Amino acid sequence: xxxxxRVSDTARGVLSTTFLVTVMMGTAxxxxxxxxxxxxKDRPGDIVxxxxxxxxxxxxxxxxDNTRREETYKPFLHIIDPERRAAITKGPGGLxxxxxxxxxxxxxxxxxxxxxxxxxxxxGSQIHQRFVEKEAGKEExxxxxxxxxxxxxxxxxxxxxxxxxxxxxxxxxIVAVDLQTRLSATDSRVELKGDPEHAGVQYRPANDIQKEYxxxxxxxxxxxxxxxxxxxxxxxxxxxxxxxxxVAHLNxxxxxxxxxxxxxxxxxxxxxFLEEGVDAGETLELNYxxxxxxxxxxxxxxxxxxxxxxxxxxx
Numbered sequence: 001x002x003x004x005x006r007v008s009d010t011a012r013g014v015l016s017t018t019f020l021v022t023v024m025m026g027t028a029x030x031x032x033x034x035x036x037x038x039x040x041k042d043r044p045g046d047i048v049x050x051x052x053x054x055x056x057x058x059x060x061x062x063x064x065d066n067t068r069r070e071e072t073y074k075p076f077l078h079i080i081d082p083e084r085r086a087a088i089t090k091g092p093g094g095l096x097x098x099x100x101x102x103x104x105x106x107x108x109x110x111x112x113x114x115x116x117x118x119x120x121x122x123x124g125s126q127i128h129q130r131f132v133e134k135e136a137g138k139e140e141x142x143x144x145x146x147x148x149x150x151x152x153x154x155x156x157x158x159x160x161x162x163x164x165x166x167x168x169x170x171x172x173x174i175v176a177v178d179l180q181t182r183l184s185a186t187d188s189r190v191e192l193k194g195d196p197e198h199a200g201v202q203y204r205p206a207n208d209i210q211k212e213y214x215x216x217x218x219x220x221x222x223x224x225x226x227x228x229x230x231x232x233x234x235x236x237x238x239x240x241x242x243x244x245x246x247v248a249h250l251n252x253x254x255x256x257x258x259x260x261x262x263x264x265x266x267x268x269x270x271x272x273f274l275e276e277g278v279d280a281g282e283t284l285e286l287n288y289x290x291x292x293x294x295x296x297x298x299x300x301x302x303x304x305x306x307x308x309x310x311x312x313x314x315x
Contacts, residue, residue, distance in 0.1 A: 202271025
């Protein structure tokens with residue numbers, strides 16, 4: 001059964017001090033939207049870099065080029081270590097090329113009796129169409145990307161509105177990301193299916209992760225992520241280039257029940273999986289908050305407090 005959610009992103013405000021700056025870097029034009037703490041550095045048709053206090057913390061990669069489709073068949077969000085100015089999430093290539101940063105997809109999307117894979121992307125491409133919103137303020141920033149899920153036959157079966165709100169975290173935090181995806185079926189009902197390892201809203205650390213250091217933390221004692229459902233949150237600790245990082249994936253209580261968190265692979269891909277149907281003209285809305293820190297994980301109580309603040313926030 002398709003469930004509609006009433007959830008709006010918290011990052012809508014923009015300060016009156018916002019201004020535009022355009023600079024040239026080689027042959028590419030970058031446009032910066034700046035206001036106090038957060039700023040957006042935009043290379044049109046390619047990426048938008050999110051900065052806090054002048055340092056990059058995230059990068060939305062939205063380029064699509066059919067001549068290099070494998071590299072560009074889905075938009076995704078990179079997380080950046082601002083001190084090292086290095087991505088701590090994975091891009092194209094490497095182990096499982098389709099795993100990229102913070103990304104959205106289902107391996108079994110069925111419509112009109114046809115199955116399409118929008119995880120490995122053999123069934124089509126997710127193509128960014130335009131930005132509905134790009135804002136930066138002292139306390140937060142937001143990007144809203146319109147993404148069409150287009151089959152290999154050229155038919156748009158899902159129109160997605162992907163909202164990413166960015167908020168500062170106290171040191172040693174890197175950034176908090178509120179990800180809201182609104183998936184609208186176009187002409188026919190869409191069934192979103194698959195399995196916990198190949199569908200949902202997931203996070204993939206950098207390809208050169210040091211696998212022996214990957215660990216997961218759960219809100220329940222004696223957790224079994226392959227069987228348990230509806231975790232409030234899951235935490236992953238991982239290491240890249242001898243630097244430790246922690247990511248917490250928070251599940252908003254307004255999301256449909258039955259969510260399973262795939263959280264056990266040593267290469268670090270983990271996230272929330274669920275199956276839902278969406279009737280033609282209807283919209284499924286999903287909401288997650290993803291917190292990224294440098295170093296080891298904070299206590300379970302700190303994570304629980306973050307989840308409560310997210311869950312209690314007026315949406």
